[in-house]
Amino acid sequence: MKVIVDQDTKVIVQGITGHQGMFHSGEMIKFGTKVIGGTSPGKAGQKVNGIPVFDNVADIAHLEPEATMISVAAPFVKDAAYEAIDAGLKLVYILTEHVPFHDSMEILYNARRKGVRVLGPNGPGITRPGKCKIGIMPNTIFRKGGVAVASRSGTLTYEIVNAITQKGMGESTVIGLGGDPVPGMDFIEALELFNADEETRKIVLVGEIGGSNEERAAEYIRKNVKKKVVAYIAGRSAPPGKRMGHAGAIIERGVGTAESKIKAFEEAGVKVAEYPIDIPGLLE
Amino acid sequence: MKVIVDQDTKVIVQGITGHQGMFHSGEMIKFGTKVIGGTSPGKAGQKVNGIPVFDNVADIAHLEPEATMISVAAPFVKDAAYEAIDAGLKLVYILTEHVPFHDSMEILYNARRKGVRVLGPNGPGITRPGKCKIGIMPNTIFRKGGVAVASRSGTLTYEIVNAITQKGMGESTVIGLGGDPVPGMDFIEALELFNADEETRKIVLVGEIGGSNEERAAEYIRKNVKKKVVAYIAGRSAPPGKRMGHAGAIIERGVGTAESKIKAFEEAGVKVAEYPIDIPGLLE
Amino acid sequence: MNLYEYAGKEIFRKFQIPVPEGYVIASASELRPYTSPVVVKSQVLIGGRGKSGGIKFAKDQKSLESAVKELLGSKVRGFTVNKLLVEQMLEIKKEYYLSITLNRTERKANLIASPSGGVEIESVPESQIFRKSIDPIIGYSDFIGRQLAKFMNFDAELSKQIRAILPRLYEVFQKYDCELVEINPLVLNGDGRLVAADSKVIIDSDSLFRHKEFPKEDPERTPLELEAQEKGYSFVELDGNIGVIANGAGLTMATLDALLLHKGRPRNFLDLGGTDSTDIVVEAFDLVLKANPKVILVNIFGGVTKCDTVASGIVEAKKKYDIKRNIVVRLSGVREIEGREILKQNGIEAFSEMMPAVEKVVKFAGGA
């Protein structure tokens, strides 16, 4: 089943001539992703990793790209997203960090109007071993298999995926939701996809303190998901009110504490790992 | 088939204590429409034509209204429409004239996001003889039958419907699209409904000069509609650039002239009446 | 509502869209001493002012004074010149076209541009026109400007300039409820700057309740049209001899169409609107009589406006204004029998169908 992307998904990179755009477009190609072009205004005609560079997304539209990775500076992310949506793309993945959340919110609601999915900002993207990678997850940690992962964290995802792979299991789809206050995708949307995907047999959710998405996900699992789900929650040790890197991880008024999330998951039959490394054990 | 509304549609009137709201809510009830309430801030507890008045649409939401007729002054139409959308209503009919088109445009696109249909502004509404009337069309001119009418004009619609009824035919659905530059519904949307409705056997379109909706409708008919369609175009005599009451009826640059519309219709096999009164004859 | 060039440019200036320096005068006494070459532009709401002699150039004090003297109070294509815009002369290197307007079929605003400006945009081939729909909710975003700049073949500097102008132009379009904002020509000046050499701004009249800064006047309308507008009627003067009173814009249009098809010539368009009151009818007669038609046709399909109300209004108007000319009436719809009875008692014959009434009035008017 196609879970957001598959081996035929044509991908472009907005901001391909930047440091990140250059490096990760190369890594994505190595992974097998069909990167068909990139943009960088004023640099049409150049090539990056053998991929042609265009001034505008409209100039690549005839190649029928379906997804974009946006890697431009935060102040320009909104324009880049609207440019992609205007050109008819259906997946907008925003790699950029520090996008104002008012911008993310505007992008998200306008994308929804047009039937476009947003991933990020400030997340590692989506990886489907053997099919397609859009984003910045390290190529080497994956193996094709039946475990789907949705995570609010980046590095922690790699840690957990790596552990899964090293234990001889493999992944069907790994989605980094991003740690921002207004992410384009949340756990429930990921769960809907994983639940419907026949390649996915088990599910891992990597949550964080803050918000109540984990609690809502637990509720959804209780009602709808028969597949095995395990979870990890980062931020147990965070003192109330202190920021922990992700703006998403502020504890407000007792709602969204690690305790409340762990309790919700356990009540939904989801085992919660004490350490990231314990995840593969719980999956067995 | 339910064409936008049917005999079970629960309707409210926003601005029910105004002159228009009072009169037309009464007429709608006489026609058989299920008017279940109205709003007028600060007047909760009153009754108009036996219908209870509430302060806010939210206060009627428990009665599960599906459609609203908005009859408030033009500066307040946008707020009223958003109030209805927020309360979960699915049809917003705007009776009010002189709504700024920037407001109509904003309402329309936000309504679409939420799956809400807009009718008007500045149109006579929708009438389904024997089922439901929302709007201001005179009750007496209708008879249940198989002719569907979509019209950009008000009074002219009555004239034509009356002629159809007097010739012994009857109407399945009559929709007044409104004469404003940004109407909530256009001919194509009406044609889609009429085409799918098994009670509708013949279709009448009443157009006007200005815009190219008639031309697009003709194209749509050529491709999709097997039912008999006849048309009338008002404004043949309008000199270029002169306003004829409806802001919609400005002739710009030769596009949207009566000639171009008549030609488009005739090429699509749609007979165009010289006089409104000729419509029933063309239908036979 | 159309704004004069100078009023449009005042808005542009406020939104930091570059315009030439200049000032407006309504009399020669307001003229400032000559310092550098200027253009003197008649402020009339009609295109082709240049060709019609409404624009003059002055390179010294004397030619400036004579231009002002010549233009003020003159007529340009039928419009009296009451105000002049005196502006620094631009050193025109290139002329572009730029506008934002509503596309009614799309129900979206369109951004339109062309590297061939300064002429009638209709005559520019389609391949030379950049046209982009603006999403009504997202609004203008910079990528649109980049596409436009590329189409126009602008270098980096001009691209930067136009991309500063475009969001502001869209802001004007939105903030002032515009039907159209147009810059034709947008000039590439000798100093390398893009400057709006003209302005055409049309504001949606329905939005004037939130733009109180504009006087309720529309210079494109005749005095009688303005009076009618003030009184709440849709009214347009035409050049025939048959006065028309009808209800509903569509029916009124259909009435004019029917007259035309019968070789009648309407003197006006008057839509009574949807109010049920004799006063509305009486006042409508007042307006139509001021247009002095040979005959008057009243064509009513009774709904909200009831036929008996209209009939009473006609009788009252006939007495009040002592109308001798022929009045042909058609009443149909709600209370048509009562209406026709009222008229009959007052010696006015009323038809129930539209066509006989149209035929009769054309006959009275001497047509067909």
Place this chain on the structure above:
Amino acid sequence: MNLYEYAGKEIFRKFQIPVPEGYVIASASELRPYTSPVVVKSQVLIGGRGKSGGIKFAKDQKSLESAVKELLGSKVRGFTVNKLLVEQMLEIKKEYYLSITLNRTERKANLIASPSGGVEIESVPESQIFRKSIDPIIGYSDFIGRQLAKFMNFDAELSKQIRAILPRLYEVFQKYDCELVEINPLVLNGDGRLVAADSKVIIDSDSLFRHKEFPKEDPERTPLELEAQEKGYSFVELDGNIGVIANGAGLTMATLDALLLHKGRPRNFLDLGGTDSTDIVVEAFDLVLKANPKVILVNIFGGVTKCDTVASGIVEAKKKYDIKRNIVVRLSGVREIEGREILKQNGIEAFSEMMPAVEKVVKFAGGA
């Protein structure tokens, strides 16, 4: 970024949200002569100032002077008072609560209000709280204000006032990229006006590129946190004795969690971010050393940031800062073997798994 009360009120004033008249002073010399009763409010970013003695009332010149003398330079709940807001005293008839904030689960802003203001809103029962999602595209519309006014049981006059305040408050929320705008209490004053007696405005730090008017300072942060922020690190001081350097916010959080579960006490949170450079690592050590922890734990999962780069950075830092205290390193992921080899050559042992590293560092720190 948190704004001081006075800065929030300046914004309110600009957007015509009523605030008491007043002025800010940073020294006693700026105090204006007493004319009418005033409140002297310590400008510190912490709640409960009143209970902690940070707010004083003055009814004559003498008490005003002594209030200023007492408060300026004092500490309120640990925060030094550098500025005072001297404001006209309100005649409080009633106190309400009002705010707009982001609801992260809904991904929409929420408007929150309560007739029970002036207290901690958390302690108000749910039935006394009005909460309404604001559609991100439609924004605030008057019907929301009407619903709110009804909930608050406002009469027509107060309804009018609050419905003038609400769109402006939402405008502030939008224009300043706020996470929160809060008025607590919103006071019904003796003169019948609603007045914002306090302000709490939190601006999204990520948006500061378009709000250049605000200094890049966050008074809630320690000097070391500010230094780290300036250098681009996510850094939070905590009160333990184990310095932490990790990459990625989630992994860093998980590292702290693991330390805690092993009864270790982290001294800080430091996320290296996603840049692959030895300098970033060296500078991170500089920051952590300034916090003076007993031991340091480096926990890296190599991806964009490669393990050998980090290893080289550690070696460089150890030399540069002559670090004697224990450094425990865990390297895994991209180039982990190369990284561990570099460290080994420099006498630093590196783990490939996280748990043994955590256990070891806790032991060094004297915990568990």
